[in-house]
Amino acid sequence: MGPLFPQELISEEINILIGFFIGIGFGFFLEAAGFTNTKKLAGVFYGYDFVVLKVFFSAAITAAILLFFLNHFGIMDISLTFYPKTFWIPTLIGGFIMAFGFIIGGFCPGTSICAAVTGKIDAMVFVLGAIIGIFAYAFSFDALWKDLRNSGAMGNVNIAEWMGISDGLFILLLTVVAAVAFFAVTIIQKKVTANRDYEL
Amino acid sequence: MNSYLAGIFIGLFMVLAYYFSGEGLGASGALKSVVVASVDAVNHDYASNASFFKARVGGEHSPAKTWLVFEVLGVIAGAIISAAFAGRLKIEIGKPTHITNKKRLIAALIGGALFGIGSQLGRGCTSGMVMSGMGVLSLSGFIGLIGIFGGGYIIAYFFRKLWI
Numbered sequence: 001m002g003p004l005f006p007q008e009l010i011s012e013e014i015n016i017l018i019g020f021f022i023g024i025g026f027g028f029f030l031e032a033a034g035f036t037n038t039k040k041l042a043g044v045f046y047g048y049d050f051v052v053l054k055v056f057f058s059a060a061i062t063a064a065i066l067l068f069f070l071n072h073f074g075i076m077d078i079s080l081t082f083y084p085k086t087f088w089i090p091t092l093i094g095g096f097i098m099a100f101g102f103i104i105g106g107f108c109p110g111t112s113i114c115a116a117v118t119g120k121i122d123a124m125v126f127v128l129g130a131i132i133g134i135f136a137y138a139f140s141f142d143a144l145w146k147d148l149r150n151s152g153a154m155g156n157v158n159i160a161e162w163m164g165i166s167d168g169l170f171i172l173l174l175t176v177v178a179a180v181a182f183f184a185v186t187i188i189q190k191k192v193t194a195n196r197d198y199e200l
Numbered sequence: 201m202n203s204y205l206a207g208i209f210i211g212l213f214m215v216l217a218y219y220f221s222g223e224g225l226g227a228s229g230a231l232k233s234v235v236v237a238s239v240d241a242v243n244h245d246y247a248s249n250a251s252f253f254k255a256r257v258g259g260e261h262s263p264a265k266t267w268l269v270f271e272v273l274g275v276i277a278g279a280i281i282s283a284a285f286a287g288r289l290k291i292e293i294g295k296p297t298h299i300t301n302k303k304r305l306i307a308a309l310i311g312g313a314l315f316g317i318g319s320q321l322g323r324g325c326t327s328g329m330v331m332s333g334m335g336v337l338s339l340s341g342f343i344g345l346i347g348i349f350g351g352g353y354i355i356a357y358f359f360r361k362l363w364i
Binding site: 002003004005006010012015016017018019020021022023024025026027028029030031032033034036037038039042043044045046048050051054055056057058059060061062063064066067070076078080081082083084085086087088090091092093094095096097098099100101102103104105106107108109110112113114115117118119120121122123125126127128129130131132133134135136137138139141142145146148149154156157158159160162167170171182198199 | 201203204206207208209210211212213214215216217218219220221222223224225226227228231232234235236239250251252253266267268270271272273274275276277278279280281282283286288289290291292293294295296297304305307308309310311312313314315316317318319320321322323324325326327329330331332333334335336337338339340341342343344345346347348349350351352353354355356359360362363364
């Protein structure tokens with residue numbers, strides 16, 4: 001029963017090797033989806049290309065549905081994974097800072113790594129910027145960030161439980177919202193690109 | 201490739217990551233490891249005492265951090281394989297034509313720095329915190345989603361000249 005590594009059912013060496021191969025799949029499909037094209041990425045905020053929203057939500061929902069069934073049928077215990085703990089204040093503020101990073105820089109860390117290694121000079125500069133940003137954060141951690149980063153601690157919070165509904169119902173609602181969004185953005189994209197040519 | 205199909209495949213790899221390793225798919229954590237390792241190599245005493253670093257260096261061995269670095273090495277290999285097959289391996293600056301190269305590169309540097317800071321404060325980036333968090337229905341992932349994408353829509357108008 002999964003997850004395998006947290007229960008020591010596979011060795012650390014095998015786990016790292018598996019991580020490498022999983023990374024290959026992730027990188028391959030990020031590149032294949034067009035995520036190394038900074039203009040396509042920015043399009044989600046200006047309505048001329050919604051590849052980010054489509055890929056992002058299909059990935060999250062595919063994973064949520066499969067993990068729900070794996071957990072439900074006892075094939076994998078989600079509570080044994082390295083579950084992301086919720087610290088709502090720094091995540092909301094950090095998310096907003098990342099929004100500026102995304103719109104100004106045109107990438108996020110994963111997409112910038114893919115774009116940098118496939119030849120995009122602007123992505124190489126973005127990765128360099130991200131490393132500089134992490135250095136700056138690290139050296140100012142005690143003075144500026146330490147208290148903020150640990151504020152709003154809520155522990156392991158499942159959003160469905162937090163809303164008082166079942167996991168299955170939440171995933172169903174999320175899927176409906178995504179389906180409506182997929183339909184809506186297709187119309188928006190058609191309208192936005194009908195009046196003007198956007199380079200991609 | 202069709203966006204939905206690419207998304208489904210990324211979702212499948214996320215499930216594999218959780219099943220085998222108990223981890224989601226990350227990116228910014230590997231960049232943090234680069235920073236921590238370089239500071240540790242240059243000044244080990246500082247890294248052993250400053251609070252940001254001391255939890256991450258020294259005798260304490262962290263398999264999760266090592267896993268993420270190898271996962272991102274895989275991402276690099278996967279992106280190169282896909283681009284090579286599709287004929288997209290090309291040195292260039294990605295930007296709209298009305299922006300100068302200099303302006304694009306300065307914006308990329310500033311944006312990268314902000315993303316670097318935000319991902320540390322927010323405890324992960326678009327992949328490791330938001331997408332992978334949403335996959336296991338962690339509240340954190342949905343708050344990150346609101347921060348990054350909700351925030352993005354609020355401020356997009358003010359930066360439109362960079363893109364359109």
